[in-house]
Amino acid sequence: MGTVAAHGLRKSFGKVQALDGVTLEVPDGSFFVVLGPSGAGKTTTLRAIAGLERLDAGSVRLDGRDATGDAPAARDLAMVFQSYALYPRHTAYENIASPLRARRRSSSEIAAAVERMSSLLHIERLLQRRPAQLSGGEMQRVALARALVRSPRAFLMDEPLTNLDLKLRVEMRTELTRIHRGLGATFVYVTNDQVEALSMADQVAVLKEGRVQQVGTPAEVYERPANQWVAGFVGSPPISLLACHAEGDRLVGADGWSLPRPRWSTASDGRPLLLGLRAEDLSVERRGDASLPGELYGLEPLGDRTVVDVRVGTQILKVKARPTVTGTPGEPLQVTVDLDRAHLFDAGTGLALPRAGG
Amino acid sequence: MAVSVGEAVSAGPAGDRTPPARRFGGRGRSVLEVVLLAVLAVVMLFPALWMIETSIKENRDVYAIPAKFFDFTVTMDHFRDVFVASGGTRSALSVSFLNSVVVAGVSTVLATVLGVPAAWAYSRFAVRAKKDQLFFILSTRFMPPVVVVIPIFLMYRQVGLIDTKLGLILIYAAFNVPFTIWMMKGFVDEVPAEYEDAAMLDGYTRLQAFWKFTLPLLLPGIAATAVFALIFSWNEFVFAIFLTSSDTVRTAPPAIAGLIGGTTVDWGLVAAASVVFALPVLVFAYLVRRHLVAGVTLGAVRR
Numbered sequence: 001m002g003t004v005a006a007h008g009l010r011k012s013f014g015k016v017q018a019l020d021g022v023t024l025e026v027p028d029g030s031f032f033v034v035l036g037p038s039g040a041g042k043t044t045t046l047r048a049i050a051g052l053e054r055l056d057a058g059s060v061r062l063d064g065r066d067a068t069g070d071a072p073a074a075r076d077l078a079m080v081f082q083s084y085a086l087y088p089r090h091t092a093y094e095n096i097a098s099p100l101r102a103r104r105r106s107s108s109e110i111a112a113a114v115e116r117m118s119s120l121l122h123i124e125r126l127l128q129r130r131p132a133q134l135s136g137g138e139m140q141r142v143a144l145a146r147a148l149v150r151s152p153r154a155f156l157m158d159e160p161l162t163n164l165d166l167k168l169r170v171e172m173r174t175e176l177t178r179i180h181r182g183l184g185a186t187f188v189y190v191t192n193d194q195v196e197a198l199s200m201a202d203q204v205a206v207l208k209e210g211r212v213q214q215v216g217t218p219a220e221v222y223e224r225p226a227n228q229w230v231a232g233f234v235g236s237p238p239i240s241l242l243a244c245h246a247e248g249d250r251l252v253g254a255d256g257w258s259l260p261r262p263r264w265s266t267a268s269d270g271r272p273l274l275l276g277l278r279a280e281d282l283s284v285e286r287r288g289d290a291s292l293p294g295e296l297y298g299l300e301p302l303g304d305r306t307v308v309d310v311r312v313g314t315q316i317l318k319v320k321a322r323p324t325v326t327g328t329p330g331e332p333l334q335v336t337v338d339l340d341r342a343h344l345f346d347a348g349t350g351l352a353l354p355r356a357g358g
Numbered sequence: 359m360a361v362s363v364g365e366a367v368s369a370g371p372a373g374d375r376t377p378p379a380r381r382f383g384g385r386g387r388s389v390l391e392v393v394l395l396a397v398l399a400v401v402m403l404f405p406a407l408w409m410i411e412t413s414i415k416e417n418r419d420v421y422a423i424p425a426k427f428f429d430f431t432v433t434m435d436h437f438r439d440v441f442v443a444s445g446g447t448r449s450a451l452s453v454s455f456l457n458s459v460v461v462a463g464v465s466t467v468l469a470t471v472l473g474v475p476a477a478w479a480y481s482r483f484a485v486r487a488k489k490d491q492l493f494f495i496l497s498t499r500f501m502p503p504v505v506v507v508i509p510i511f512l513m514y515r516q517v518g519l520i521d522t523k524l525g526l527i528l529i530y531a532a533f534n535v536p537f538t539i540w541m542m543k544g545f546v547d548e549v550p551a552e553y554e555d556a557a558m559l560d561g562y563t564r565l566q567a568f569w570k571f572t573l574p575l576l577l578p579g580i581a582a583t584a585v586f587a588l589i590f591s592w593n594e595f596v597f598a599i600f601l602t603s604s605d606t607v608r609t610a611p612p613a614i615a616g617l618i619g620g621t622t623v624d625w626g627l628v629a630a631a632s633v634v635f636a637l638p639v640l641v642f643a644y645l646v647r648r649h650l651v652a653g654v655t656l657g658a659v660r661r
Binding site for chain 1 (some may be wrong): 556
């Protein structure tokens with residue numbers, strides 16, 4: 001078993017409200033990612049679950065039992081810190097052995113467990129080194145080994161890959177997913193990297209300013225963002241948002257353009273809306289009935305694709321195109337829109353409009 | 359890699375070992391500067407040199423006019439007199455040195471044992487009005503001892519602490535605890551709290567986490583702080599002379615001062631006692647010279 005539930009967590013640091021009613025349900029065995037920009041309260045949420053932060057309000061339940069007042073040691077959780085927090089005067093071996101020593105396991109049992117972990121993470125040759133003699137990636141593995149060496153209720157990971165270089169980060173993403181599958185344990189993983197969230201998570205909770213914006217599978221969060229902010233935060237290049245309103249069977253833009261009104265749209269006429277269009281749902285190469293007139297603003301070649309910036313009225317649309325696309329700035333363009341995959345948000349509340357027929 | 363107290367410091371900025379760019383007499387020092395520094399050095403060092411000379415001169419050389427700088431007979435009689443009384447028994451001065459060792463030592467241990475956990479708490483926990491509390495603690499060091507010595511004297515008389523070593527130990531500890539808290543808080547701030555967080559998740563209690571993982575990293579800082587406290591207690595004069603009177607309780611500073619003031623003054627003895635008194639301070643100051651600016655993080659946290 002390894003369910004983690006947080007209910008209505010509130011915590012302020014001075015005048016800053018770090019957590020403003022965070023509620024999360026982490027199912028047993030899931031890879032649960034808490035995603036948000038820095039300062040969103042991700043780390044505070046994790047520390048609250050770990051028992052390292054005293055809460056102003058709210059409760060933490062572990063395996064259905066209230067653990068709000070429990071000491072960290074009593075919660076049976078393991079944590080990987082962003083800074084790794086390896087004990088500087090202990091060797092890698094002693095660092096990994098620490099959780100077992102705290103539990104007074106026999107030294108033969110400890111030796112076996114450390115050996116098992118070090119071969120899993122390929123750090124056998126580093127065991128006698130101290131943290132100062134390890135590279136960032138090596139420290140990261142040792143920190144991971146220290147968490148994995150016992151079988152806690154759940155693993156808490158605080159941006160464990162942030163301090164690694166890009167190549168290593170991609171490698172460790174795959175490896176962490178592999179480890180998670182191998183253990184079948186519950187992971188609560190905090191990150192500000194949406195790629196990590198989308199690629200590793202079973203469930204994502206998107207956090208902003210101490211509030212949960214949306215919880216769902218990566219696909220749900222990406223395909224059906226609950227509000228304008230989530231839509232803008234998840235996805236790269238960022239979603240383009242155009243001010244508009246519905247008028248009969250058309251959507252009329254503030255800049256004068258007009259599109260057929262999406263069949264699924266439930267918006268009443270005249271209500272101010274934001275039309276959200278992802279770069280891959282726009283095209284400058286295809287032709288279709290729904291299109292926006294604009295002019296080429298710039299090209300961002302990214303190797304496997306090119307992002308075309310198109311100016312529509314006063315706004316810039318990001319459009320994904322083949323890497324071979326060319327053009328000169330100022331040249332007129334038609335941007336074809338896949339309206340079935342477009343998003344509509346209430347311009348006032350920012351909330352996504354309900355879709356007719358799902 | 360055995361991390362010793364010394365390494366913790368020498369691992370600091372790379373510039374540590376390069377000689378200063380401007381050396382005595384080197385380029386960039388004007389003649390005026392050199393002359394002024396020389397005058398200052400003579401003024402500062404002469405009393406110390408004269409003390410050492412006097413301590414090894416025979417009495418008639420001490421009083422010789424004109425003064426003998428080099429051509430005197432060296433004797434160790436004064437040093438013997440510091441420790442041994444004329445009847446071959448232990449001298450009153452040696453008792454006072456012993457008292458100084460006990461008072462300075464115990465008060466330092468007390469201040470360290472109380473101050474280090476307090477510094478840790480102030481560094482790690484959200485304490486109500488923390489800044490005000492810390493300022494209050496510091497403010498107790500603003501006033502010179504002489505301001506509070508009379509009230510302390512009256513209070514001590516009431517509770518029977520007058521002319522006791524315990525009384526001196528308590529007042530020195532009270533003066534050293536604020537110092538220890540302030541200095542140690544700086545050292546604790548330098549040790550990332552994550553070590554303790556990690557240890558608590560490993561299954562240790564908060565106190566175990568402090569004891570096993572933070573305290574070892576604080577040892578260089580504790581050593582430096584304790585030496586400062588020790589030097590304060592060792593040198594303290596005002597409380598000692600007001601609060602103690604008998605030879606069996608008195609510490610060295612008032613005892614040495616007491617040698618002056620009779621009809622004749624045995625300057626040789628005064629000088630020898632002063633040398634013996636100054637030596638431990640010099641040794642300790644030498645030992646901690648590198649820790650005055652020591653940082654204690656050794657490592658594994660990236661920030």
